[in-house]
Amino acid sequence: MFAKVILLSALVSSAFATVFITTPTAASTFTAGQTATITWQDNNVSPLLAAWGNASVGIWAGNANQQTLLQLVTASVNVSTTTSIQFTPNASIGPNGLEYFIRMESLTLKDANNTQYPEMAFSALFTMASMTGTFNSSVSAEIAGQSTAPIGGSATGSVAATTSAASSSAKVAAASTTSSAKSTTASAASASNGAISSVVANVWISAIFGIVVLALMM
Secondary structure (H helix, E strand, O other): OOEEEEEOOOOOOHHHOOEEEEEOOOOOEEEOOOOEEEEEEEOOOOOOHHHHOEEEEEEEEEOOOEEEEEEEEEEEEEOOOOOEEEEOOOHHHOOOEEEEEEEEEEEEEEEOOEEEEEEEEEOOOEEEEOOOOOOOHHHHHHHHHHHOOOOOOOOOOOEOOOOOOOOOHHHHHHHHHHHHHHHHHHHHHHHHHHHHHHHHHHHHHHHHHHHHHHHHHO
């Protein structure tokens, strides 16, 4: 019933994608049976929207490593000539909650870091209301997996289950590595500063002690 994709690395953040999804946001709520709108814009990072061409759009759930398509919003929309689409969320795809995200996938443009996979973009997690469905055990397990593979980071994804998944994790992995490197450098600098401070303090103590000794001898 649902299309499942297994990603080998983290979920791609829209901040790293050329398609920046502006709606829904983390504060958005889509109500089943009522018209909902998805909007996006170019974030001016190459490749630009014109290079994306047509893309599929869907509502997904899961974690950074495993995701399941719950509802196909559109099989094809030109993201460079269109900046929004309206659709009606299906109440049966799951329960109420903050468990859903929009995933856009180019039908022609390949990921620059791994041309085996398409370019992709993701929205923030958003809330669905007036829902009547439930998640099956696999989708529930994927959502539970957010505790160790949280969504909302950045990344590139390789696919194990289907070629329709993307590889953009390298971008996130690189960002994460850079962040870790900065943290490590900062820690090292802090430790170094501490060591320098300690040495300076010891020199001052020795100097003062010497002055006191000389004064007593006089």
